[in-house]
Amino acid sequence: MTELEHKYVEGAADEPVLLLLHGTGGGPDDLVPLARQLSPASALLAPAGPVSEHGAARWFRRLAEGVFDHEDVVFRANQLADFVLASREAYDLGDRRLVAIGFSNGANIAAAVTLLRPDAVRESALFAAMSPLPEPPREDLSGTRVFLSNGEHDPMAPLASAETLVRDLRERGADVVAHRHPGGHQVTGNGLVAAAGWLNGGRAEQSTRT
Numbered sequence: 056m057t058e059l060e061h062k063y064v065e066g067a068a069d070e071p072v073l074l075l076l077h078g079t080g081g082g083p084d085d086l087v088p089l090a091r092q093l094s095p096a097s098a099l100l101a102p103a104g105p106v107s108e109h110g111a112a113r114w115f116r117r118l119a120e121g122v123f124d125h126e127d128v129v130f131r132a133n134q135l136a137d138f139v140l141a142s143r144e145a146y147d148l149g150d151r152r153l154v155a156i157g158f159s160n161g162a163n164i165a166a167a168v169t170l171l172r173p174d175a176v177r178e179s180a181l182f183a184a185m186s187p188l189p190e191p192p193r194e195d196l197s198g199t200r201v202f203l204s205n206g207e208h209d210p211m212a213p214l215a216s217a218e219t220l221v222r223d224l225r226e227r228g229a230d231v232v233a234h235r236h237p238g239g240h241q242v243t244g245n246g247l248v249a250a251a252g253w254l255n256g257g258r259a260e261q262s263t264r265t
Contacts, residue, residue, distance in 0.1 A: 060103040066096055066098030077103075093156065105131070131164060136175035165179045206241060
């Protein structure tokens with residue numbers, strides 16, 4: 056299979072498989088507590104970011120804080136998408152529902168895969184994400200569902216960039232729920248509650264503030 060260092064944890068066959076994508080400097084175990092709050096019985100597929108930035112694991116290169124190497128974003132998004140498809144075969148997942156759960160840099164690569172490779176990822180819950188690509192291709196994203204939770208005062212993922220991502224997704228037909236909180240670059244308790252409702256089929260308002 057497409058090689059990415061990763062961990063896989065078996066789960067209930069009737070629950071979604073959660074693809075866990077950590078932030079800069081993190082690892083496969085980082086989002087497990089969050090995942091267990093969202094869906095306690097789910098199988099977990101948790102790869103490690105393949106790019107090293109001064110020893111910190113990331114999903115793609117950046118040229119400066121908030122300035123992404125867009126060619127590398129595309130390359131790494133395709134690498135991750137191929138890994139997901141290969142993992143379906145390796146772990147006998149068949150056509151089970153798979154949901155990407157990402158924070159910060161992990162949310163950004165999840166957003167890129169969602170925009171570029173709907174064959175691999177059709178559902179994503181993104182925490183502190185921003186737009187990963189300036190001009191995403193016009194993929195048909197009807198049938199794609201995305202939840203985003205962003206802070207109104209996030210210096211690392213500015214709200215304007217998050218709103219660009221929401222616009223790009225909706226213009227391509229994705230069903231997007233945009234959750235806002237008054238904090239910064241973080242996962243909030245209210246954001247987790249909203250994400251759990253979205254994951255389990257609840258329909259939040261298109262934009263809520265907590």
